[in-house]
Amino acid sequence: MVMRYKFEIGCVLFVALAFTITQVDINNFFFFAAFAVLQYVMIATAWNILGGYAGYINFGTAGFLGVGSYTAIGLIQWSDVSIVGQIIAAAFVSGLLGLAIGYFTLRLKGVFFAIATLALAIVLETVVNNWDFVGGAAGISILPPRNPELLGVLIVDRKGGGIFDNNKELLFFLIAFMAIFSVWVARVIEKGKLGRGLNAIKDNEEAAECMGVPTLRLKLIATTISGSLMGAAGGIFPSYLTFIDPPTAFNLEFAINSLAMPMIGGTFTWIGPVVGALLLGTVQQVAIVTISSELNLLIIGVMLVLFVTIAPHGIVGWFMKKK
């Protein structure tokens, strides 16, 4: 029984570990940096569900993230919704967006889906730029609630009464939980019927369809799940940054990283995006302090091109071959 649920038990242990970390007295910078890395674990994993498993590349990650962020902001402006509510709503809206884009473009060659997503982020950024309710081009500041409660339990209290001491710890725990959850979802998909069907689609879509795989339906499901997870990652973003404007929410960095991390880590398994995100994410957090952000992006771009041409199975693939 234990052996069968090895992975699930591992997930629970990691969640417990994340919680324990928040109870220890650590420099806030750690939470700051770890948040960014964990967010990328989630984003890379989400991207890979469609990009790696089905072979449909999404260039518009920033669009899905941004929509998630702005859904959260919209809710904050409109009424007092808890952060968990924001995240769930963000996931829902981004999931719908994925479904809509997919509906229009997934009947055609994968290239057209990719092109549509490429233009997506720009257009969404334009829409948000013009929308004053969520701050428009100038951006908007978020004040985290002082003593938030969930179902009557005090969650954050500076004076030590709540579960967490400050908001950063709460957000760290939330993103850790969501990242682990995403990896679990990816693995469930990968090992199950949906994953096998997506794999067939990636290998040869026409043959898959002729062998009875409902290709359009599976692609739409993957797009919706991928979009929802990205949306959730975006939904938590405003609370983390406490200030959001369109260039930040729809940042180009998301586009290149969400592609590079799975492709460098290895797209054929759930481990790949995790490795890629942990590796590249940590390097970037360190490098940001020492080199310019442009140079950082340049290096990621070059690494992407190199890996795509020379090592298509990524780091994990390289290790597995060595065995």
Next chain:
Amino acid sequence: MPEDLLKIQSVSKNFGGFTALSNVSTEVRAGERFGLIGPNGSGKTTLINCISGTLKNDGGTIIFDGQDLDGMKTHKRTAAGITRTFQIPRPFHSMTIMDNLKIPIEFVSGIGASQREIAEQAMSLLETMGMAGKANEETSGLTQIELRKLELARAIAAKPKLLISDEAMAGLTGNEVDEVLEILIKFNEDGMTIIMIEHIMRAVMQFSQRVICLDAGEVIAEGSPEEIVKDKGVERAYLGV
């Protein structure tokens, strides 16, 4: 009157200004061994694509097992009982041979079965095809005949009522052709209706109970293998005289 499993009525298909199929009509009876011949470019694969749903015919009707296939997606037609192979084999290249077979089983013929049952079904089919030893190998190392057999095995794994084999024997040696013929005849005897597209005349003659010949998108002859071989129109189409 034996049941018509497949009724093709006045099917036509155009690509821009080019007419690939024009007023093609025929029937295939349940359990029949049906041959489809014609020179290159005569529209055979286009007709298959229309039957399988890969292409949408511009005119005419295709009725399978009493159902009009118009508008039905390919994977639903597979579920209804039509499978086909591809002229150039299209294996799922990142999967093992066994996993290739498991896909149609999991999605069509073995829906709801456990992973173990699916594996058993796949294995038993591989044994029938004489490929059981290679079950866990990657597709990249297969020979031509093995690729062709895999292509057939995969289509058969879906337990179709109608199997369409598109030039499965192209480029094979005499012995290999016999091997494939044996497999097809065996499954036909078990009840599978088979449409065979082939250029290898000996195979078509040995296999088919009835043959039609296409040329430039039209049916130019229909009958028993012996009749077709003597047909002047067929001779002209192939020899261009």
Next chain:
Amino acid sequence: MIFLELFINALIAGILLGGFFAAISIGLSICFGLLDTVNLAHPTFVVAGAFCTFVLNDRLGIDPILAGIIITPFFFALGWVIYSAYYQFFERTSAVALRGLAFFFGLLFITEVVLIMVFGVDHRLVNAPYIGKSFSGVVAGIEFAVPYRLLSAFVVAGILTLGLQAFLDRSYFGRATRAVHQDMMALSLMGVDPVMVKRIAFGIGLGTCGIAGALMIIVIPIEPAVGRLFIGNVFAIVVLGGLGSISGTLVAAMILGIAESLVATFFGPSWAPAVSFSILLGVLAFRPTGLFGVGDTR
């Protein structure tokens, strides 16, 4: 009356803009439509061409259009090299086509970041006698103004696009390019090296980025990220026109130019990017082959 005047002026600007759009899209129409290589980085290369024009104009005082012509051979060579790499790693091994997409996206990224590192994020302009002045007049009681920079861009764009179209339609090389799109094997059997044909064609496609870039910086101030604003435009035009049809690209560019101009005039310029994207989605949803497309989209 005001409405009519606004409308006429928007229409004029739209037509001129359409010419400009045609110039920046025709290279992609060749690469994507005829060669099936989805060069996502095309708009960014146009911006690179614009920056090169800026350097020549700013440092050496060369007229922008002349600068565009000067840098064309370099972009041609760049296209040659890029296609050779692409062919070597992707097409020859018939790898998953979508990995090629990641390759071009990586190029897009690298190009943009290099531009940022070299030129910074400030907007740049060029100077020329025909920039900054307009040609105005009154016809039938309606006042209109035609900025010279738009007009000159339109003229050059017209020469470029119609010239290329004629070249591809009538020349031996042009026919070879079409043939390579339809049947590579047959072409090689006729003694023509299809890979060389593709290399040259891709070089031509990228070569247009020189002049197109010059036109871009004549028409608008540029900065490195501008390329991404045009991605929607350029792809909408190529898809709307239909893959494989150069004349389709020209017509679609006109349509988009007029549409964007009208929307900008009557609803505000910030809505312009939404126009191209909506057209793109609409075409993909209802008529994926576009107006004059010859390929299959499935």
